[in-house]
Amino acid sequence: MTIEMISSSAETIETPVSESGEIVFEHVSKTFATNSYPAVDQVSVRITAGDLVVLLGPSGCGKTTLLKMVNRLYEPDRGKIWIGGKEIHTLPVNELRRQIGYVIQQVGLFPHMTIQKNISIVPRLLGWEEKRINDRLEMLMQLIGLPVSYLPRYPRQLSGGEQQRVGLARALAADPEILLMDEPFAAVDAINRERLQTELIDLHSKLNKTILFVTHDVEEAFRLAKKIIVMRAGKLVQYGSPLELVTQPENEFIEELVGSNNILRKLSLVNVNSILKARENQSFYTSKFQPVEKPSTVLHPEDDLRSVISLLLCSGKDSLPVKDSEDQLLGMVGYSDLREMLISNLPSE
Amino acid sequence: MNYLVNNFNVVAELFLQHLQLTLAVIFFSLLIGIPLGLLLARIRWLRGPVMSVLGIIYTIPSLSFFVLLIPIFGLGTRPAIVALTAYAQLLLIRNWLVGLTTIEPAVLEAARGMGLNGWQRFWQIEFPLALPMLLAGIRLVALSSIGIGTIAAFINAGGLGVLLFQGVITANYSKIFTGALAVTVLSFAANYFIRYLEQRAEFRIYGKRI
Ligand SMILES: Nc1ncnc2c1ncn2[C@@H]1O[C@H](COP(=O)(O)OP(=O)(O)O)[C@@H](O)[C@H]1O
Ligand SMILES: [Mg+2]
Numbered sequence: 018m019t020i021e022m023i024s025s026s027a028e029t030i031e032t033p034v035s036e037s038g039e040i041v042f043e044h045v046s047k048t049f050a051t052n053s054y055p056a057v058d059q060v061s062v063r064i065t066a067g068d069l070v071v072l073l074g075p076s077g078c079g080k081t082t083l084l085k086m087v088n089r090l091y092e093p094d095r096g097k098i099w100i101g102g103k104e105i106h107t108l109p110v111n112e113l114r115r116q117i118g119y120v121i122q123q124v125g126l127f128p129h130m131t132i133q134k135n136i137s138i139v140p141r142l143l144g145w146e147e148k149r150i151n152d153r154l155e156m157l158m159q160l161i162g163l164p165v166s167y168l169p170r171y172p173r174q175l176s177g178g179e180q181q182r183v184g185l186a187r188a189l190a191a192d193p194e195i196l197l198m199d200e201p202f203a204a205v206d207a208i209n210r211e212r213l214q215t216e217l218i219d220l221h222s223k224l225n226k227t228i229l230f231v232t233h234d235v236e237e238a239f240r241l242a243k244k245i246i247v248m249r250a251g252k253l254v255q256y257g258s259p260l261e262l263v264t265q266p267e268n269e270f271i272e273e274l275v276g277s278n279n280i281l282r283k284l285s286l287v288n289v290n291s292i293l294k295a296r297e298n299q300s301f302y303t304s305k306f307q308p309v310e311k312p313s314t315v316l317h318p319e320d321d322l323r324s325v326i327s328l329l330l331c332s333g334k335d336s337l338p339v340k341d342s343e344d345q346l347l348g349m350v351g352y353s354d355l356r357e358m359l360i361s362n363l364p365s366e
Numbered sequence: 367m368n369y370l371v372n373n374f375n376v377v378a379e380l381f382l383q384h385l386q387l388t389l390a391v392i393f394f395s396l397l398i399g400i401p402l403g404l405l406l407a408r409i410r411w412l413r414g415p416v417m418s419v420l421g422i423i424y425t426i427p428s429l430s431f432f433v434l435l436i437p438i439f440g441l442g443t444r445p446a447i448v449a450l451t452a453y454a455q456l457l458l459i460r461n462w463l464v465g466l467t468t469i470e471p472a473v474l475e476a477a478r479g480m481g482l483n484g485w486q487r488f489w490q491i492e493f494p495l496a497l498p499m500l501l502a503g504i505r506l507v508a509l510s511s512i513g514i515g516t517i518a519a520f521i522n523a524g525g526l527g528v529l530l531f532q533g534v535i536t537a538n539y540s541k542i543f544t545g546a547l548a549v550t551v552l553s554f555a556a557n558y559f560i561r562y563l564e565q566r567a568e569f570r571i572y573g574k575r576i
Contacts (some may be wrong), residue, residue, distance in 0.1 A: 088479055114481030125476030129494045129571045139480055173573055
C-alpha cells in the first residue's frame with residue numbers, strides 16, 4: 018500500500034517551477050554506512066511555500082535525517098531536493114545554508130558570544146551594514162518577545178525557554194524563506210512548550226515562512242501543523258492535514274498514532290462555523306432555531322467542538338446560541354449537532 | 367644574596383636568556399601543536415598512535431635527549447629548543463585536544479547549519495571555546511620548559527642553569543641560591559600571568575565561576 022502511495026505521490030511532482038519557499042523531495046533515500054537499513058527510504062513530497070508542515074513519527078524513523086538533507090548536513094544517496102525550484106546542489110553549500118533557518122533541540126547558542134552577536138552572526142557573514150543589523154535585531158527581539166536589554170547578555174544568563182527563543186531569532190536573522198526546526202521544544206518544560214508553540218503559530222501567520230518542523234509528539238503536531246507528514250521506518254506513510262489524518266487514516270499505524278478513534282480529538286479539529294456552514298448547505302438551519310431565554314453562555318464560530326461540549330455540559334442546556342464578534346445571532350448549536358457530526362463523516366474545512 | 371647584588375647584570379642577562387628560550391619553545395610548540403591537535407580532533411583514529419609517540423618522547427631523560435641532539439644541531443640553544451619543543455607537544459596537544467573535543471556538538475552543528483565555513487567555524491567558535499584549555503597547555507609548557515631549561519645550560523644553551531652548574535662546580539652556594547631563586551621567580555611569574563589569561567578566556571565562556 019505504501020508503495021502505491023509513493024508512486025502516486027511521485028506523479029504529482031512535475032517540473033518544479035515554484036515560489037522560493039517551496040521544498041520538493043523526489044525519491045530521496047539515505048542509508049548510513051553503519052546501518053543495513055535505510056534511514057530515509059524513497060521519500061517524495063512537495064511542501065507548499067508558506068506552509069507549516071510537521072514531520073511526525075516515532076523516534077528513529079528518519080525525521081532528522083530527512084530534515085538535515087535539506088540544508089545538506091547530510092547528503093542523500095539517491096533522489097533530489099529542490100527549494101524554490103532550484104536543486105539544492107546548484108548552490109555553494111554555505112550559501113544554501115545561510116538561506117535556510119535552522120533550529121535544533123539543544124539550541125546550540127554560542128556560549129562565548131552575547132545574544133546580540135549570536136543573533137547577528139549570519140547577517141554579518143552576509144555583509145549587512147551595521148544599521149541594518151541593528152534594526153533587524155530590534156525587530157527580532159520584539160518578534161520573540163524578549164526585551165532589548167537582553168542583547169548584551171550571554172546565553173548562560175537566560176532560561177531554557179528564552180534560549181530557544183533566541184535560537185529562533187538567530188535562525189530568522191537573515192530573513193530566510195525556509196525554517197527547519199528539529200524538535201525545538203522537546204527539552205522545554207510543558208508550560209513553556211505550550212507558550213512557545215502558540216508563539217510559533219503566531220509568528221508563522223505573521224511571517225509566512227515555510228516551516229518544516231520535526232516532532233515525535235502527536236499533540237504538538239496537531240497543535241501546529243497545517244499539514245503533517247507521517248513517517249515510519251524511513252518511509253513517508255501519509256501526508257495530509259490533521260483532519261484528513263484523523264478522518265481518513267491511510268492504515269492502522271496512522272489510526273493508532275493520531276488516535277482516529279479518539280472522539281475528543283476529532284471534535285477538537287472542527288469548529289462551530291463548519292457546523293453552521295454544513296447546515297447552510299442542507300438548508301434546514303432555520304428549523305433549529307429555538308426560543309431563547311437570555312442564556313449566559315455563547316458560542317463563537319471559531320470555537321472547536323471539544324470546547325462546545327464542555328460549554329454545553331457546564332451550561333446544563335441542550336443547545337447554545339452562536340454569535341459572531343458583532344453579537345449577531347448566527348444560530349443554535351447543541352448535542353444533536355455534535356451527534357450528527359460524529360455519525361456522518363466530519364466536514365472538511 | 368651577595369652574589370645577586372654584586373652580579374646583577376649577569377643574572378639579569380641569564381634571566382632574559384632563559385625567558386627567550388622559554389618563549390621560543392612556546393612559539394615552536396604552538397606552530398606544531400595547534401595544527402597537529404586540530405588534525406587529531408578531526409581524525410579520531412590518529413589520536414591513539416600520535417599520543418603514544420608523544421608519550422614516549424616525553425619519557426626520554428632530558429640530559430640524554432639534549433646530548434643526543436648535539437650531533438644534529440650542534441651545541442647551544444638550537445638542540446635545547448628542539449628537545450623542549452618535542453617534550454612540550456604532549457602537554458600542549460593533550461590540553462588543546464580536550465578543549466577542541468569537549469565543545470558541545472550542538473554548538474558546532476548550529477554553526478555548520480547556519481553556513482559558517484570551516485575557517486569561520488574555527489576562528490569564531492572552536493578557537494575561543496578551546497582557548498582556556500589551550501592556555502592551560504601553554505602554562506604547562508612554560509613551566510616545564512623553565513624547569514628542564516636549566517639543564518640546557520649543560521649544552522651551552524645559556525640561561526639560569528649556568529648559575530646552578532657553575533655554582534655546583536665552584537661550590538659557590540650564594541650563586542646556586544641566586545640561580546634557584548631566579549628560576550623560581552620566573553616560574554611563578556609565568557604561571558601567574560598565563561593563569562590570568564586563562565581566567566579571562568574562561569570568564570567569557572562561563573561567566574563568574576572562578
Ligand atoms: N549520523 C548517523 N550515523 C549513523 N546512523 C544514523 C545517524 N543518524 C541517524 N542514524 C540512524 O538513522 C535512523 C534514523 O535516524 P533519525 O533520522 O535521527 O531519526 P529520528 O529523527 O526520526 O529520530 C536511525 O536508525 C538512526 O540510528
Ligand atoms: Mg531526531
